[in-house]
Amino acid sequence: MTRSLLALAFVVPLIAAAPAFAQESDMRPKIHVTGEGEVRVAPDTALVTLSVLKEAATAREAMDENNAAMAAVIAALKEEGIEAKDLQTSGLSINPQYVYPDGKNGEDKPRITGYQVTNTLSVRVRDIEKVGAVLDRAVSLGVNQGGNIVFTNDDPASVLGEARKKAVEDAMAKARELAEAAGAEVGKVLRITESGGTPPPMPMMKAARMEAMVASAPVPVEAGENAYRVNVNVTFELLQN
Template sequence: MRRPHTALALVLMLAAPLPAMAQQPGTPTPPTITVTGTGEASARPDQALATFTVLRTAETARAALDDANKAMREVSDGMRNLGAEDRDLQTSGFSINPQYRYDNTEGSQQPPTIVGYEVRNTLTVRVRDLARLGEILDQAVTLGVNQGGEIRFELAEPGAVEEAALKDAVADAMATARLIAEAAGVTLGAVREIRENVGMAPPPMPFAAMEMRTADAKSVPVEAGENSYNASVRMVFAIAD
């Protein structure tokens, strides 16, 4: 019973005049002003991601794996003892690679010989209490970590900072558009199009630091600094006159 109505609606759509859906050929394009604005906002991070790797070598893959497994269990348990929850611990890398020896003499080349195996197990830890980050780094080495140590500072809720950067970018674009319109002797019209892009910028070097001291003088010194978020917008304005 619904098919006749559908067919009628299709006929009505096809019968609609084309000028209502598209601009007639030959019609001049309305003049516009296109500008790009940039903005930035910063905030102190409130958490960090630290990456720790246990590297072990042995004559056999089994022996290297057993050593790496034992060490990583100690590291994981140690992180939990320092306050990390299960959701804060994630295996982010694992590899087993043979180690070769190349015996080359003058005029001849011998095939490589496997002399051992290397196992890498990488753990990424989310540190929610930055005051303990130095202690965690120090303890990780004590527990057997011998590679890695990459740290990335983050905001748990970056939305407010991203919004501030975006507002700054829009204000910058609108100020530029007004300046161009005034210099050209035209009147700035309504916004016709906006495209935005927001992202976290890498920390400057050197960067303003927030020192985090702990009671334990053996802890690794850590500087958290600030995270900067950059935003850019492309805005198209109509020219009113």
Template sequence: MRLTKVSMLAAGLASALAVQMAALTALAETAKSRITVTGEGRVDARPDMAVITLGVATQGDTAAAALAENSRRLAAVLAQLKAAGVAERDLQTSGLSLGPRMDYSREGQPPKVVGYEASNMVTVRVRDLTALGGILDKAVGDGANTFHGLSFGLTDATAALDAARVSAVKEAARKAAMMAGAAGVALGPVIEMTESGGAPDPMPMYRKGAVAMAAEAVPVEGGEVSYAVNVTVTWELATP
């Protein structure tokens, strides 16, 4: 009986010791020196797609009249866009509003409804950049009177982003090796790696009044789009 109790006590002590050793090992691993560095990778590419946002704003004495006129003019704009080669999948309504126009000029009197305004915005993807200027001209000529901007991008940015990731990791490794060498230590294995970014850098948006656009051919240059990725890497440090 006494031998059994001794055996159980020994087993308990061994188990507790194993847990303690595991905790100490984990603490030692955590306490190892580390270095964390962020590298940026950037890739410039010629865009193959443009996104324009334009629309129609109309006014009327009643909400129904404003909306009916808006629908008529927007239908003409959409018809011209399709005739110019824009596919239906590249046309999307991105904003629709209808509300009263108020007169706040009467002092001491509550505001008065003087009419209604309807607004409808459409986002258009243009995959043939050579046709972009003509598409803008046609859209404005057929009733689009609001222009909310133009941006460029890639239909498939996978290759550009992958190249930026590789560049970012190499840059982080270069910086880490330089810093470790200056400190008289060596880089060990990678412990952690995280990524941020990936969206194209903001491009200057082409903005111009609708009347001016209708009066002349719209010159548009795509230039280049930049995709940037930041990669943060943590290495373990070791004495060389």
């Protein structure tokens, strides 16, 4: 009885390890290829960064001036149809301003001369045609920094699905071409993995002071297209003729 149990104890691990061993020893000829798929689509959403910078003798004065200007900007954006859920404060800073000794100004140590307050607002504009008007009105009401714009798509799932299909088709075409050149045929898919799927950002304006835009007409904005790219790595069985 004891010998039978010992024999069974050795057999069970061997049976459990059999599938893993068979997988590791799979010596079938294979071919590995990378397929690329790209779909271009017009963006339907713009992410805009707007900042109000105010300077005053005290932090309280600078904050009060900034609050009044930013409140006017937010109210105007809502009048333009921007919903509250698409407005988000993304930064607030209070910085003292100094004058430093330079040997000529009579200062013997750094001295605070005032305060600078910056409030930054991230805005999601879901109507691309409104981006220029939003920028123009915001600048007129006190926005004097920002202007960085990134065009994106609110729901790119269907576009990415199309890009995946193109990537797989590209991988299959490459595999057939390589196999034909080698005098073989492509068999079944053994493994497939995906990478990519994120469009490159498309900033239209870099952060900068925007006073020069105040007197201009609504800002001309071109959204262009977003490119969604997907790569797939596919392993095929290679059948010898």
